[in-house]
Structure formats: C-alpha cells, structure tokens
Amino acid sequence: MEIKNLICINCPMGCALTVEMEGQEVVSVSGNTCKRGDTYARKEVTNPTRIVTSTVRVAGGEADMVSVKTKEDIPKGKIAECIKALKDVQVQAPVYIGDVIVTDIAGTGVDIVATKNIELTLPLLG
Amino acid sequence: MINYDIVIVGGGPAGLAAAVCAKQNGIDSILILERDKELGGILNQCIHNGFGLHTFKEELTGPEYADRFIRQVKDLGIEYKLNTMVMEVSQDKIVTAMNREEGMFGIQAKSVILAMGCRERPRGALNIPGYRPAGIYSAGTAQRLVNMEGYMPGREVVILGSGDIGLIMARRMTLEGAKVKVVAELMPYSGGLKRNIVQCLDDYGIPLKLSHTVVDIKGKERVEGITLAQVDENNRPIPGTEEFYTCDTLLLSVGLIPENEISRGMGVEINPVTSGPKVNESLETNMEGVFACGNVLHVHDLVDFVSEEAAAAGRNAAAYVKAAAGSGNPADSDTVSTDAAGEQSTDNSGAVEVIKDTIEAHEIRLIPTAGVRYTVPSTIRPDHMDENLTVRFRVGSVYKNCYVSAYFDDERVIHRKRQVVAPGEMEELKLTKEQILQYPKLKTITFKVEEE
Numbered sequence: 001m002e003i004k005n006l007i008c009i010n011c012p013m014g015c016a017l018t019v020e021m022e023g024q025e026v027v028s029v030s031g032n033t034c035k036r037g038d039t040y041a042r043k044e045v046t047n048p049t050r051i052v053t054s055t056v057r058v059a060g061g062e063a064d065m066v067s068v069k070t071k072e073d074i075p076k077g078k079i080a081e082c083i084k085a086l087k088d089v090q091v092q093a094p095v096y097i098g099d100v101i102v103t104d105i106a107g108t109g110v111d112i113v114a115t116k117n118i119e120l121t122l123p124l125l126g
Numbered sequence: 127m128i129n130y131d132i133v134i135v136g137g138g139p140a141g142l143a144a145a146v147c148a149k150q151n152g153i154d155s156i157l158i159l160e161r162d163k164e165l166g167g168i169l170n171q172c173i174h175n176g177f178g179l180h181t182f183k184e185e186l187t188g189p190e191y192a193d194r195f196i197r198q199v200k201d202l203g204i205e206y207k208l209n210t211m212v213m214e215v216s217q218d219k220i221v222t223a224m225n226r227e228e229g230m231f232g233i234q235a236k237s238v239i240l241a242m243g244c245r246e247r248p249r250g251a252l253n254i255p256g257y258r259p260a261g262i263y264s265a266g267t268a269q270r271l272v273n274m275e276g277y278m279p280g281r282e283v284v285i286l287g288s289g290d291i292g293l294i295m296a297r298r299m300t301l302e303g304a305k306v307k308v309v310a311e312l313m314p315y316s317g318g319l320k321r322n323i324v325q326c327l328d329d330y331g332i333p334l335k336l337s338h339t340v341v342d343i344k345g346k347e348r349v350e351g352i353t354l355a356q357v358d359e360n361n362r363p364i365p366g367t368e369e370f371y372t373c374d375t376l377l378l379s380v381g382l383i384p385e386n387e388i389s390r391g392m393g394v395e396i397n398p399v400t401s402g403p404k405v406n407e408s409l410e411t412n413m414e415g416v417f418a419c420g421n422v423l424h425v426h427d428l429v430d431f432v433s434e435e436a437a438a439a440g441r442n443a444a445a446y447v448k449a450a451a452g453s454g455n456p457a458d459s460d461t462v463s464t465d466a467a468g469e470q471s472t473d474n475s476g477a478v479e480v481i482k483d484t485i486e487a488h489e490i491r492l493i494p495t496a497g498v499r500y501t502v503p504s505t506i507r508p509d510h511m512d513e514n515l516t517v518r519f520r521v522g523s524v525y526k527n528c529y530v531s532a533y534f535d536d537e538r539v540i541h542r543k544r545q546v547v548a549p550g551e552m553e554e555l556k557l558t559k560e561q562i563l564q565y566p567k568l569k570t571i572t573f574k575v576e577e578e
Contacts, residue, residue: 007328009321014546033545050325051175053187054301055273065276067173067189076329083301097193115173116189 061093138167140420141241147440166192256343280375292379497575
C-alpha cells in the first residue's frame with residue numbers, strides 16, 4: 001500500500017488530501033471536504049496532466065518572441081521533453097493565434113499552437 | 127481641442143472591457159489612450175494559462191484573453207492611440223497626453239474612465255540591507271524579459287514574496303533552465319492562489335519558506351547570494367535562523383500598488399487601504415463623471431473580475447454621458463432619445479428626477495470591520511443602483527469555517543458560510559436593489575468576518 005499526499009487546488013481551502021494506492025489503483029481518498037477534491041486526487045495520482053506554455057523565436061516580426069502552448073494538456077512527465085523540443089524552434093512572421101508551431105510535440109500527439117498575433121515588421125520608409 | 131464623450135486612460139483588460147461596454151451602451155465617441163506599443167496591458171506578458179475560466183468558460187493564456195477584447199474593440203470601431211502617455215487630467219476633464227507623432231495635446235472628455243492598472247512594489251520599499259548589485263528584479267520585470275524580450279535574467283534564483291507573479295516566474299525560470307532555489311514569504315501564509323503554489327512550486331520541487339525574509343544581499347557588482355532568516359510574530363528576523371543561498375538573481379514578488387498619480391493630480395479621493403479611488407455603486411469617484419475600474423481601483427487576483435468590474439464602469443460612464451446630455455445640452459438631446467434603449471430612461475423629465483431625488487437620494491456608507499479590510503464600492507446611492515450590485519472585498523488574515531456577513535445598520539441581513547477566506551483571494555457578496563429598498567432609512571452596511 002502506497003500513500004500519496006496532495007493539496008487540492010479547486011478552491012482556497014487547499015485541503016490536504018491523502019490518497020491510498022495499491023499499485024496503479026486508488027484505494028481511498030481522504031482529507032477532502034467535497035467531491036471535487038476526490039475527483040482531483042484520483043486524476044492527479046493516476047494521470048496528472050498540464051497545459052504547457054512557453055515562447056519561441058520569431059523572425060521578421062514586430063516582436064522577437066511569440067508565446068505558445070500545448071493545444072491540450074499533456075502528461076506531466078512530458079513537460080521537460082516538451083520544453084526541450086521547443087528550444088531551437090524559430091518561426092517566420094506573421095504568426096496568428098491558433099497557428100500550429102510544432103506538430104505532435106514530444107510524441108504526445110498534441111500540437112504546439114501560437115497564443116499571440118505577431119505581424120510582419122513594416123519596411124522602414126525612406 | 128479634440129472632444130470625446132468618454133476618454134479611457136489605459137488599454138489593458140480594464141480599459142478594453144470598459145470601452146466595449148460603453149460602446150454597446152450607445153456611446154460612439156470613445157478614445158482609449160495606451161502608453162505601450164500594443165493593447166492588452168500586462169496580459170501580453172502573462173503567457174501562462176488559466177485566464178477566462180469565468181468569462182469564457184475555457185482556460186486561455188493572457189495574450190489570448192487580451193485578444194478576445196482587442197478584437198471586440200476593433201470590430202466595434204472604437205478609437206485608440208498607442209505609445210501615448212497621459213500626463214494629466216484636469217478637474218474639468220481635459221486630458222493632457224503626448225506621443226511622438228502629435229507631441230503634447232489636450233482632449234476634452236465628458237467622462238473619464240481611469241484604468242491605469244498597478245505597478246510592482248520595488249526593493250526600495252522593503253528596507254533590505256546590502257549593496258545594490260545587478261541581478262535584483264521585480265518578478266514582473268523578469269516576466270517581461272523572459273516572455274517578451276527573450277532574455278534570461280539569471281541562472282540561480284531566489285524569490286522573495288509568494289505573490290502570484292513570483293510563483294508563476296518560479297516555474298517559468300525553471301522551465302527555461304534556471305535553478306530556483308527557494309521562495310521566501312514574510313507572512314505565515316502565501317499571498318498567491320493555491321493552484322499556483324501546487325502547479326508552480328510543488329510540481330517542480332521548489333521549497334516555499336513561510337515566515338522567512340531576506341536579511342542580507344551579498345555581492346557588489348552582481349548578486350552572489352542572499353541570506354534568509356525566519357521571522358517572529360512581529361516580522362522581526364530571529365537571530366540564529368539565518369541560512370545562506372548562493373544565487374545570481376533575486377526576484378521580488380512583494381505586492382502591487384495601484385497607479386494613481388493621475389487620479390491624485392485631479393483631486394480624486396484615495397482609499398488608504400486599497401491605494402485606489404473611493405467609489406460609489408457606479409464605480410464613480412468623488413469627481414462627477416470620473417470612473418475607475420480594474421487594478422487601479424483595487425488589485426485583483428483574476429482578470430475575469432477585472433473585465434466584469436470594468437464593464438460596469440463602462441456602462442455607468444455611458445449612462446452618465448447620456449444623462450448629462452439629456453439634462454443640459456439641447457444640441458445632444460436627439461442622441462439621447464434614440465439611444466435610450468429599453469431600461470428606465472430618466473433623461474426626459476427633470477421634474478420627475480427632482481421628486482424622486484427627495485424620496486430616495488441618500489447615500490449608504492459601506493463599513494469594513496472585523497477582518498474585512500476594505501470594500502469596493504465605499505458608498506451606495508440606492509436611486510442609482512442597478513438591480514444587482516457586487517461588493518468586493520479582502521480579508522486581513524486566514525479564517526477557517528467562518529461566515530462573511532453584511533449588517534444593514536444593526537440587522538444581520540446576509541450571512542454566508544465560507545470554509546476558508548484568505549487575503550490572497552478576493553471575496554464578494556451580492557446585494558440587490560430590492561433588498562436595499564426594503565430599508566428606506568438605511569445609513570450603513572457593515573461587512574464582517576464572523577467565526578461561528
């Protein structure tokens with residue numbers, strides 16, 4: 001029997017949750033005040049996922065960086081790999097919100113998309 | 127002199143939402159003045175997700191949330207000027223601004239919406255001893271450098287203060303390859319949202335030391351390390367608890383201060399607790415026709431509530447402009463009659479207004495006490511109230527299994543159970559006009575935290 005301790009993030013209460021695990025199976029959740037804590041704990045110990053946000057370089061745009069995110073949440077264990085895969089990525093302006101920057105990041109099947117509009121730099125006049 | 131019905135100072139989340147709502151309420155002559163090179167304000171550097179859960183029922187990043195409002199502003203054809211700094215607003219609502227193209231210029235506004243946001247409390251406000259080496263940044267400055275400019279402020283980081291920006295930057299710097307050694311918080315509780323503590327610190331094994339502060343900064347040219355010490359209940363460092371951390375960077379996330387230089391300059395009365403204007407139910411300051419919303423009014427945790435509050439300010443400014451046109455200026459009266467859509471329009475009869483005033487026009491004071499630090503608004507005029515009014519406030523410390531209550535004079539009218547309230551999470555209670563009209567002689571509404 002394995003015990004995992006978590007803090008519930010659903011509200012400011014921040015219940016200290018205790019999850020009893022038998023291998024990959026959740027045996028019990030305690031310490032929660034409401035149902036949401038139970039649901040959160042079960043997901044968090046069996047398949048924790050996160051949306052990952054970062055930035056990549058842009059060439060020829062009004063800004064040097066464009067913010068990006070994973071289109072859906074990816075397994076928590078893949079975060080470092082995802083960030084590493086973005087390290088040398090550079091895109092060409094213009095870039096618009098929702099544009100796919102990298103497909104299937106770190107083998108997760110999830111795409112990286114832009115979260116900001118970066119227009120082309122206007123050519124200098126004269 | 128250029129003329130606009132409504133001039134909005136600041137093109138961040140508050141200014142954008144106020145503009146959209148004022149336009150939707152029938153005002154066409156609106157100008158937003160923004161000092162940065164783009165609209166969206168601080169959202170542009172907040173690339174993390176979690177914005178918009180209340181407003182759009184989805185988790186957006188900061189730039190995406192801003193874009194939703196920027197698109198509305200553009201689609202509605204609302205005018206804005208970028209790279210434009212407002213220098214001053216006079217008592218008669220002449221806005222003095224400047225930019226590179228037009229130099230210094232004046233704008234006569236009928237109504238002004240203050241939406242300047244806030245800035246970070248700097249090192250100078252903290253009395254940390256030591257030299258003034260390079261490597262000390264406010265968390266928001268570091269955020270801008272990393273997320274917008276593409277620079278890393280340092281490699282080994284200590285963060286003082288557990289405000290949300292500091293927590294977010296602990297994760298961001300870690301993902302970008304820095305080693306974040308510790309987050310120290312002076313108070314015995316964190317100033318940030320719970321989800322940020324879990325997802326930004328716990329996920330990455332970054333320790334949070336509560337009741338700790340920085341007592342020394344080592345390094346003359348560049349930060350070489352800092353000394354943390356535990357503090358007692360009076361926030362005094364306890365001798366013998368010092369710990370030294372080598373680092374090249376110290377980030378400060380120690381609070382936000384509403385940016386009210388322009389407000390003060392025009393004579394707006396400031397609440398010393400929030401450092402923001404005192405406002406009535408319409409979010410109008412003591413200066414008639416001058417409204418405030420967003421972080422310039424009081425610092426929020428969630429942008430969704432900024433948008434909601436700003437929309438109310440925009441709606442009320444629109445009503446003010448229409449009412450002023452109806453009562454005084456005959457040249458504008460035709461616009462009033464066409465714009466008065468649906469809701470109770472009091473613009474056409476001055477006589478009715480006067481009678482109504484003598485019956486209902488009084489002001490109810492909102493009094494924060496017993497754990498409640500402030501309320502926004504500070505006063506309510508029942509005759510100007512919408513059907514529903516959200517009163518927002520913060521508490522002074524952490525209370526568990528408590529109630530937040532509102533007393534109408536001496537009678538407890540609202541009594542809501544809360545499992546926990548904390549200074550880091552803004553609270554609200556909703557009042558209805560119907561409720562208040564049941565107490566025609568009501569003088570005060572007192573807000574309290576009650577422990578059973």
